[in-house]
Amino acid sequence: MDRRNFIKQSCFLSIGGLIVPSSVLTCCRKESLFEDINYAGKVIIVGAGAAGLYAGYILKLKGIDFTIIEASNVHGGRMGKLDGFSDYTIDTGAQWLHGQNNIVADLIKAQNIKTTLDDSVLSYWFNNQIVDSLPKDPFIFENKNLPDISFKAYAQQQNFGSEYDNIVEAIAGDQGASASLLSAYWNSKDEENWTSGDEDFKFEKSFFDVLNDHIAQPVLPNIIYNTQISSIDYSGDKTILKDSNNNTFEADKVIISVPISILKLNEINFAPALPSEKTEAFSKFGMGAGMKVFLKFSTKFYRDELYGGSVCGAYVDDTVGKLTSDNILLAFIMGDQAANLHALGSDSLIANALLQELDEIYNGQASSTFIASSVHDYTSKPFIKGAYGFSTIGMGDARQIAAKPIGNKLFFSGEAMNINGHHQTVHGAVESGYKAVIDILKGIKK
Amino acid sequence: MKIILVVISLIFADNSISQTLTLNIAYDYCYSKQLDNAIQSYNFARPFLANKQPLLMHGTSVSASYIFKSEKHFKHGINISYSYFRSHAENENTVNNYNLHFLNLGYLVHYDNPEKWKGFYLDLIFSATSSGLFRKINQEPFVYDDNKSKALGIGGDIGLRMGYEIYVSKSISISPFVLIGYSPYVYSPKNEVVINQTKGLTGKNWTGILNAQIGCAIHLKKRNTERNSV
Numbered sequence: 001m002d003r004r005n006f007i008k009q010s011c012f013l014s015i016g017g018l019i020v021p022s023s024v025l026t027c028c029r030k031e032s033l034f035e036d037i038n039y040a041g042k043v044i045i046v047g048a049g050a051a052g053l054y055a056g057y058i059l060k061l062k063g064i065d066f067t068i069i070e071a072s073n074v075h076g077g078r079m080g081k082l083d084g085f086s087d088y089t090i091d092t093g094a095q096w097l098h099g100q101n102n103i104v105a106d107l108i109k110a111q112n113i114k115t116t117l118d119d120s121v122l123s124y125w126f127n128n129q130i131v132d133s134l135p136k137d138p139f140i141f142e143n144k145n146l147p148d149i150s151f152k153a154y155a156q157q158q159n160f161g162s163e164y165d166n167i168v169e170a171i172a173g174d175q176g177a178s179a180s181l182l183s184a185y186w187n188s189k190d191e192e193n194w195t196s197g198d199e200d201f202k203f204e205k206s207f208f209d210v211l212n213d214h215i216a217q218p219v220l221p222n223i224i225y226n227t228q229i230s231s232i233d234y235s236g237d238k239t240i241l242k243d244s245n246n247n248t249f250e251a252d253k254v255i256i257s258v259p260i261s262i263l264k265l266n267e268i269n270f271a272p273a274l275p276s277e278k279t280e281a282f283s284k285f286g287m288g289a290g291m292k293v294f295l296k297f298s299t300k301f302y303r304d305e306l307y308g309g310s311v312c313g314a315y316v317d318d319t320v321g322k323l324t325s326d327n328i329l330l331a332f333i334m335g336d337q338a339a340n341l342h343a344l345g346s347d348s349l350i351a352n353a354l355l356q357e358l359d360e361i362y363n364g365q366a367s368s369t370f371i372a373s374s375v376h377d378y379t380s381k382p383f384i385k386g387a388y389g390f391s392t393i394g395m396g397d398a399r400q401i402a403a404k405p406i407g408n409k410l411f412f413s414g415e416a417m418n419i420n421g422h423h424q425t426v427h428g429a430v431e432s433g434y435k436a437v438i439d440i441l442k443g444i445k446k
Numbered sequence: 447m448k449i450i451l452v453v454i455s456l457i458f459a460d461n462s463i464s465q466t467l468t469l470n471i472a473y474d475y476c477y478s479k480q481l482d483n484a485i486q487s488y489n490f491a492r493p494f495l496a497n498k499q500p501l502l503m504h505g506t507s508v509s510a511s512y513i514f515k516s517e518k519h520f521k522h523g524i525n526i527s528y529s530y531f532r533s534h535a536e537n538e539n540t541v542n543n544y545n546l547h548f549l550n551l552g553y554l555v556h557y558d559n560p561e562k563w564k565g566f567y568l569d570l571i572f573s574a575t576s577s578g579l580f581r582k583i584n585q586e587p588f589v590y591d592d593n594k595s596k597a598l599g600i601g602g603d604i605g606l607r608m609g610y611e612i613y614v615s616k617s618i619s620i621s622p623f624v625l626i627g628y629s630p631y632v633y634s635p636k637n638e639v640v641i642n643q644t645k646g647l648t649g650k651n652w653t654g655i656l657n658a659q660i661g662c663a664i665h666l667k668k669r670n671t672e673r674n675s676v
Binding site (some may be wrong): 029030031032033034057058061099100101102103105106107109110111112193195196197198199214419420421422431434435438 | 477482483485486487489490491492493494495498499500501503537538539540583588590591595636639643644645646647
C-alpha cells in the first residue's frame with residue numbers, strides 16, 4: 001500500500017470506525033434526564049413538606065402542570081420557624097444539615113448560605129452527676145452483624161446496666177425512636193447506606209428560610225392550603241382525589257408525600273385498596289412521638305449537649321452557630337419520653353417537667369433563670385402525628401416496597417420513602433421528591 | 447502518574463531485550479451508561495445550578511507497550527495505559543469538577559504481517575483496570591468528615607488497537623492508530639456517592655465502559671529488527 005492509499009484508507013477507517021459512532025453517541029447523550037420531555041398531563045402532590053415542595057420545584061422548571069394540596073395552613077411539613085421568641089429565628093422542626101455530601105449542601109454552596117459546624121461537646125447525666133465520659137462507650141449500635149432486636153434489648157445483651165437506659169434512649173431518640181422499638185440490625189443497615197457524612201451543620205439563618213426562599217417560593221402559587229385529602233380513586237384513566245369537604249381534584253399522576261404516620265393510620269382511603277404488601281410495609285415503619293421545647297434563660301448554666309435525662313433524653317444549646325446574645329436551650333424529646341410529656345396535656349406542664357429535671361441536674365439554676373418556653377409537639381399536629389419514620393424489628397425491605405410506585409399512577413415520597421439511607425433528613429426527603437418525578441417521567445417516556 | 451513514569455523508565459532502561467517499545471498518545475472518548483445516568487440525575491435534580499455538569503466523555507490517554515522479541519507474525523508483550531476524563535462546570539459560587547482516572551495494566555498480543563498487511567498492525571490488549579473518581583469544588587478537593595470524596599474501582603478491559611506504521615528511520619517509526627476498548631465490569635460502588643451524592647438511587651455499584659481512541663504512536667525498535675514496511 002502506498003502512502004496515498006494509506007491516507008485514504010485511514011481516513012475512511014477513522015470516519016467510519018470511530019468518528020461516526022462517537023458523534024452519533026455524543027448527539028444522543030444528553031446532559032440531563034428528560035431534557036426534551038413534553039408532558040401535558042396533570043400532577044397532584046399531596047403534602048407540602050420538603051419532599052412535596054421539591055417535587056413541585058422540579059415539575060415547575062420542567063413546565064409540567066401540577067398542584068400541591070396541603071392539609072394544614074402552612075407549607076414545610078416538619079420544618080418550621082419561630083420568630084419573636086429570641087433575637088434569632090428558631091427552627092421549630094428540622095434544624096441540622098446532616099453531612100455535607102448531599103443535595104441540600106450543594107444548594108447552600110450554590111447560594112452561598114452561611115453554615116457553622118456544630119461541634120458541641122457531648123456530656124452525660126449519669127448516676128446523678130454530669131460526666132464528660134462514661135465507663136462504657138454506649139455508641140455500640142453502628143457495629144456490623146447486630147441482631148434484629150431493639151436498641152434497649154441489645155444494650156442489655158451487651159451488659160449495659162439500667163444506669164445507661166436514659167443514655168440509650170437519647171441515642172435512639174436521635175433516630176426519632178424509643179429504644180424499645182428501634183431495631184439494632186435494621187438501623188445499622190440504614191447506617192451502612194448513609195453517604196452524606198457525619199458532621200452536623202447549623203444555619204446562620206434558619207433551615208426553614210433556606211427551604212422557603214429557594215425551593216418553596218417558586219411553587220407557592222401552586223399550593224392549595226387547608227385541604228385534607230381523604231380518598232384517592234385510581235381505578236380509572238384519571239385519578240380522582242377527594243378532600244374532607246367532598247371537593248374533588250383530577251390528576252394523571254399523584255405524588256403522595258404525606259408522613260408515614262398518615263399512611264400507617266389509613267387516613268387516606270384508596271380505591272382500589274392498596275396491595276396488601278404495601279399496607280404491610282407501611283405497618284412495619286415506626287413513627288414515634290416527637291417534641292421540641294425551647295427554653296429561654298437569663299444566663300447560660302447548661303452544657304452544650306447533655307444526654308441522659310429521664311424526662312428529656314437530650315438537652316442541646318440551640319444558639320450554637322447563631323448570631324445571638326440570648327440563651328436558648330432546646331429539649332429534644334423523642335419516643336416514649338415525648339409520649340409521656342404529650343400526655344401531660346399542656347405546654348406549661350411540659351415546661352415545668354423539664355425545668356424540674358434541669359433544676360435537679362444544674363442545682364436549681366433552671367427555675368431561677370427561666371424566662372419563657374415554646375413547645376412544639378409534633379405528635380399533636382393532626383397532619384403529622386409524630387417525629388419521623390424509623391426501622392422497627394423485622395423491617396426487612398418494607399421501605400423499598402413502601403416507596404414503589406403503583407400502576408404508573410401513584411408515587412410515594414417523603415423522608416420515610418428514601419430508600420438510599422437518607423431517611424429522617426431534609427435532604428433525604430428532597431431526594432425522594434425528585435426521585436418521584438424521575439419515576440413519573442420514566443413512565444411517560446415508556 | 448508517578449507509577450506510570452517509573453514503569454516507563456524501567457522499560458527504557460531495559461530496552462536492550464525488547465523488540466519494540468511503543469508510546470501512544472490519544473484522544474479518548476468514553477461512554478458509560480451508569481456514569482451518564484449519575485451525572486444526568488445530578489443535573490436533573492439540581493436546577494438551581496444554571497450551568498449543567500458535562501458528561502464524562504472526552505479525555506486523553508497515554509500508554510506504553512513493550513513487545514517481546516519474536517520472528518512470528520504474532521508477538522506478545524505488556525501494555526500500560528493511563529486515561530483521564532474531566533467534567534467541569536462553573537456556576538456562581540461553585541466550580542464543580544469530576545476527575546476520572548483509569549490505569550490499565552495488561553497483556554498484549556501484537557500482529558503484523560509485512561508481506562500481506564504492509565505497515566498495518568493489530569494489538570489485542572487484555573488489561574486489569576483500576577479507576578479513581580474524585581470531586582473538586584472551587585479547585586479544592588471536596589472533603590467531608592476529613593476524607594476526600596472519592597470512588598475507587600477495579601475491573602477488566604479488552605481493547606483492540608489498529609494502526610499503520612510509517613518509518614522515519616531504521617529504528618523509529620510513527621503510526622496513527624484507532625482503538626476500541628470495552629470494560630464490561632468495573633466494580634466501583636461509590637461512583638454514585640461522589641457524583642449524585644446518593645447510593646442505589648440512580649444505578650448499580652458497577653459500571654460498564656466503552657471507549658474509543660484516536661491517536662498517534664511512536665515505535666522504538668532494536669537496531670537489528672527487520673524493517674517491515676516502507
